Amino acid sequence: MPDISRHGVIERSSGDGPLTPPGPGASARVYYGYWIILAGFVTQFVSVGMANYVVGAFMIPMTEEFGWSRAEFSASRSIGQMVMAFTGFLIGAQIDKHGGRRFILIGGSLLVAALFGLSKVQTLTHWLVLNGLVLTSGAAMVGNLVVNVTLGKWFVERRGRAVALAGMGISLSGIVLPILATYSVDAFGWRVSWQLLALGAGVLTLPMAFIVRRAPEDFGLHPDGISPDQVSAGQGEAASADFANSMTRAQAMRTSTFYTLVLAFGLFQISITVMLLQTIPLMTDAGYSRFIASSMISLASIPAFLSKPVWGILIDRYSPKKLAAIGAALTGGAVLVIVYSVATRFDALVYCGFIMMGFGWGGLLPLQEVIWATTFGRRYLGSVRSTALPFVLGMAALGPVLVAYYYDQVGNYDLALVAIAVCNLGSALMLYRIKDRLPRI
Helix, strand or coil: CCCECCCCCECCCCCCCCCCCCCCCCCCCCCCHHHHHHHHHHHHHHHHHHHHHCCHHHHHHHHHHHCCCHHHHHHHHHHHHHHHHHHHHHHHHHHHHHCCHHHHHHHHHHHHHHHHHHCCCCCHHHHHHHHHHHHHHHHHHHCHHHHHHHHHHHCCCCHHHHHHHHHHHHHHHHHHHHHHHHHHHHHHCHHHHHHHHHHHHHHHHHHHHHCCCCCHHHHCCCHHHCCHHHHHCCCCHHHHHHHHCCCCHHHHHCCHHHHHHHHHHHHHHHHHHHHHHHHHHHHHHCCCCHHHHHHHHHHHHHHHHHHHHHHHHHHHHCCHHHHHHHHHHHHHHHHHHHHHHHHHCCHHHHHHHHHHHHHHHHHHHHHHHHHHHHHHCCCCHHHHHHHHHHHHHHHHHHHHHHHHHHHHHHCCCHHHHHHHHHHHHHHHHHHHHCCCCCCCC
8 A cells, every 4th residue: 555645645556666646736635636637638639539439530531532432441440440349348357357557558659650650551461451450449549438437446335427538538539530631631641641740649639648546555545535533533434335346247248237238338429439430521522621521520420529528427326227218319309300301401400419419429338338337336347347348349330331331332321320320229228128226236
């Protein structure tokens, strides 16, 4: 255990180094978990942004230059979903044991190298290996799993708000990066644009690794920043119960709820992987400019960004599963609105559809992470979440390729996107019917 001075500052630790808040003048009265929220905000901005939000801006220039089909280009993201799942499965239990710092350092380095390497692509194989394998491996070690497993250990009673605040980095990347990437590709070419993205990813990500710590108990702290006096007075019971009732990977996999959550969130996430990749070509095919098309992802990301704190407050007060059902239904309805409005060039309804989708997306990340953590507990959270990842992301991986294949065969996206909307509505029904808490097995 670390030593704590009479001022409450952690002076040494066994594994992660001194727990001193970064930056001059930082007060020991600031719970260190909030610094981890900041690190999670930045790393998720980079990891999700580089893996998902920027790629649509490169589709048309790269497919036209190399003569690839859209299904071939999109295959990198489907490969990426599987790679992310496999990487998460390998590192999940290690995050529980050792924390996320080493993974952010390794993953950030891989991510930067892959982004720069994409500027040198000459063949489809180069593209699939660099974007689908190397870039995604790096993003997986920097992004959601590492961040949210760590936050799940530092926060219990305020878990919804903590995950939501860190997740705002994802939405901010959706606001900023599609437009920046599209402008950069149009102004400087796609090769220079990949190099600029590599520079930005390195500057933002690597310093954040030195902020991340495994768990508050490693440093004599309590989840949610509760003081020893508050614990003695009876506060912090939720954190103690959460830890004591945690399920191991084997115990979780013996419950039907584990598989229901896998299916429900897999169906929910399909809309994200598809729409991030296909929105720009969908709208440019309908006659919209590349700037307007890229702006729609940014438009959806604004309500996703602004609504996350609201989702976080609601999650800590009401049933997360019922809220997740609302978010999934909202997203499914939004996809139907987008399909109709783009096909008919009903511009006002196009904007409404993407705004509506953004509100649904805004709840997905915090709801998903809180539901997994509250259902199975925080002690083995990395192990449980990483076991679910191959199933969830495997389902999401099918979406982009199947939709792109449908386009290559038929020449439009309409019925394929209607099927994606139905997946979201099915997810909403399953989430609504799940019980709120499982008995320990």
